[in-house]
Amino acid sequence: MDTIRKDLIQSVEKMPAFPQSVHRVIELTSDINSDPRDLVKVIEHDPVLITKILKMVNSPYFGLAEKITSVNHAVVYIGINTVKNLALSTATLGVLPRTNNAGFDMDAFLLHSLSTATIARLFARRLKIQERDAFDFFLSGLLHDFGKVVFAHFLPNDFKQVLQIVKEEGLPLYEAEQRIFMTDHAQIGSLLGEKWNLPTHLITCIKDHHHHDRKESLIIDVVSAADQISKELKIGFGGENRIETIPDAIMDRFGANLQAVIDSLGDINAETEKALVFIQK
Amino acid sequence: MKIRFWGVRGSIPSPGSKTVRYGGNTTCIEVETDDGETIILDAGTGIHPLSQSLLKKLPLSCSIFITHTHWDHIQGLPFFVPIFIPGNQIRIYGAFDPVLQKDIGDVLSRQMEYCYFPVREAELKADIKYNSLHERQPVEIGSARVTNIFMNHPVLTFGYRIDCNGKSMFFTGDNEKLYNIYQPGDDYYTEYENQISRKNALLDDFIRGVDVLIADSAYTEQEYPAKKGWGHGTYNSCVDMAKNIGAKALYLTHHEPLRSDDELDGIQKQLNAIEALPVCIAYEGLEITL
Numbered sequence: 306m307d308t309i310r311k312d313l314i315q316s317v318e319k320m321p322a323f324p325q326s327v328h329r330v331i332e333l334t335s336d337i338n339s340d341p342r343d344l345v346k347v348i349e350h351d352p353v354l355i356t357k358i359l360k361m362v363n364s365p366y367f368g369l370a371e372k373i374t375s376v377n378h379a380v381v382y383i384g385i386n387t388v389k390n391l392a393l394s395t396a397t398l399g400v401l402p403r404t405n406n407a408g409f410d411m412d413a414f415l416l417h418s419l420s421t422a423t424i425a426r427l428f429a430r431r432l433k434i435q436e437r438d439a440f441d442f443f444l445s446g447l448l449h450d451f452g453k454v455v456f457a458h459f460l461p462n463d464f465k466q467v468l469q470i471v472k473e474e475g476l477p478l479y480e481a482e483q484r485i486f487m488t489d490h491a492q493i494g495s496l497l498g499e500k501w502n503l504p505t506h507l508i509t510c511i512k513d514h515h516h517h518d519r520k521e522s523l524i525i526d527v528v529s530a531a532d533q534i535s536k537e538l539k540i541g542f543g544g545e546n547r548i549e550t551i552p553d554a555i556m557d558r559f560g561a562n563l564q565a566v567i568d569s570l571g572d573i574n575a576e577t578e579k580a581l582v583f584i585q586k
Numbered sequence: 587m588k589i590r591f592w593g594v595r596g597s598i599p600s601p602g603s604k605t606v607r608y609g610g611n612t613t614c615i616e617v618e619t620d621d622g623e624t625i626i627l628d629a630g631t632g633i634h635p636l637s638q639s640l641l642k643k644l645p646l647s648c649s650i651f652i653t654h655t656h657w658d659h660i661q662g663l664p665f666f667v668p669i670f671i672p673g674n675q676i677r678i679y680g681a682f683d684p685v686l687q688k689d690i691g692d693v694l695s696r697q698m699e700y701c702y703f704p705v706r707e708a709e710l711k712a713d714i715k716y717n718s719l720h721e722r723q724p725v726e727i728g729s730a731r732v733t734n735i736f737m738n739h740p741v742l743t744f745g746y747r748i749d750c751n752g753k754s755m756f757f758t759g760d761n762e763k764l765y766n767i768y769q770p771g772d773d774y775y776t777e778y779e780n781q782i783s784r785k786n787a788l789l790d791d792f793i794r795g796v797d798v799l800i801a802d803s804a805y806t807e808q809e810y811p812a813k814k815g816w817g818h819g820t821y822n823s824c825v826d827m828a829k830n831i832g833a834k835a836l837y838l839t840h841h842e843p844l845r846s847d848d849e850l851d852g853i854q855k856q857l858n859a860i861e862a863l864p865v866c867i868a869y870e871g872l873e874i875t876l
Contacts, residue, residue: 368720
C-alpha cells in the first residue's frame, strides 16, 4: 500500500492542468490588456493550477515572509505579472487528457468538483463567513475528490475495475477503492494536500469528507453536504450517484431534508454556470 | 551614514543637453556606513562613474544589493571596474527569480554571456559572491544592517532598508501603489481591499520613521492613468507614502527618460510647498549625510 501511495504521490507532481483552463490561461497571458480578474478566476477554478500555484508561492524559492492562502492574496503580494507567468509555465507543462483508459470522464469530474466548490461557497455565504475564509470552503469543495483523478490517470485499469464494482454492487466508491487499492481517493487527496502545503484544515476536510461524523468541523460538514447536493442535482459526475446522509449540523441550520437544504441555498445552477464560464472557451 | 546618488533616471540612460543638471544615468545609490563600508543599491549605469571614485579604495570590499533585475537596475554591472581587479571582494545580493527558477547569480551572469559582452564571467578577477535573499532576511555589513521587503512591480522587487547607528534609510526600488483589480460590487472587491490594507500595513511598519525615504516617482498624476499597472509611483503617491510612515525627508528618483531639467525644476518648485517634510528631487552627485 505504501508503495502505491508513494508512486502516486510522485507521479502527481507531473499532473497537468485541465484542457479548458490551459486554453484560457494561454489566451489570457498572450493579451497584454487581459483583465487580471479573469486570470484569477481561471486559476482558482482548476484544481491542478490552484494547488500548484499556491504550492509554488509558498515554497522556499519565493521566501515570502507570510503564507499565501488564495490567488488574490498572491496577486497582492507578488503581483499579477508573476502570477501570470507562473500560471503560464504551470499550464503549459501539458494537458490532462479528456479521456483515460479508466473511462473516467474528466469534464464531468471537473463539473462535479466545481459545483461542489460553488455550493460550499454558497453555504459559507449563508453562514455569514467572511469572504477570505469562504474561499477555503470553495477550495475544499474543488479539491475534495482530487484523489480520483490520480487513480484514473496513473492506475487506469484498476480504477476501471473500481468504477465497475460501484456500478454492479452499489458500493460507495471509496469502499471499492479500498478493496482494489487498499487506500481511497480521500486519503490520496489529503496526502497530496500535505505535499502541496495546503492549510491543515483543508487537508482534514479532504481526508474526512466521507466521514463527517469523525470530528466536529463546519467546513467538513459543508463540503460533505455540497458533495451530496451536486450529486442530487446531477451537475457533472464524480464516479458515483449514491447520496450519503447530510450532516446533522447542516440539517439543523438549513432544513429538515435534502430538498429543503437545496431550496434554502437559492439558484445553485445559476451560480455553477457563473463558475463554469471561467474554464470554458 | 552617507548616501550619494550616482544614477536617478529610470528605464534607459538619457544623456543630452536637457538632462545635464539632474543627470542621465540609470539607478545607482551609494551608501557609505559610519565605519567606511561601501553598500551599493542597484547597478544601473550610474555604477560606472561610482566605480571610478572607488578605485581610490583598492583593494575594495563592497556589497551590491539589487532591487530587481530589469535592465535599468543591472546594466552597469559589467562596467563596474572593480570586478576586473584581483583582490577586490564583491558581494551581490538579490531575490531568487521564481519564474525562471534561477538565483540572482544566474540571472546576472546572463548579461555577461559572450554574445552580449566580451569578457566572460569566469574571467573576472575579483572575488565575486552571489547571495539570493529571502524576504526580510537581514544582512549585517559592519555597523549597518540591510533588510528587505517585497514591493509592487511586474517582477519581484525588493525595497531595502538600511539601519546604521540609529540612523535609517529606505529605498523602494521600482514601486507602484497597490490598487484594487476589482470594482465595487464585484464578489472579491472587499476581500482584495482587505488584502491591500494588510500588505500596506506590513510595508508601513517596515519603513516607519526612517530618516530618509528614497522613492520611485516616475510619473505625474496626469501621466499615471495611461501607465497604471506598469509598476511605478507618482510624485503624489511618494509624498503620501512619506507622510504615512513619518519619514523625516523624501528623495524622489527614477525620473522618466524624457523629463527635462526644466520640467524637474518646475516639479521641485511645486513640491517645495509641502510643509510636512522636505521633499527633494534627486540628482546625480547629491549627497546626504545622516
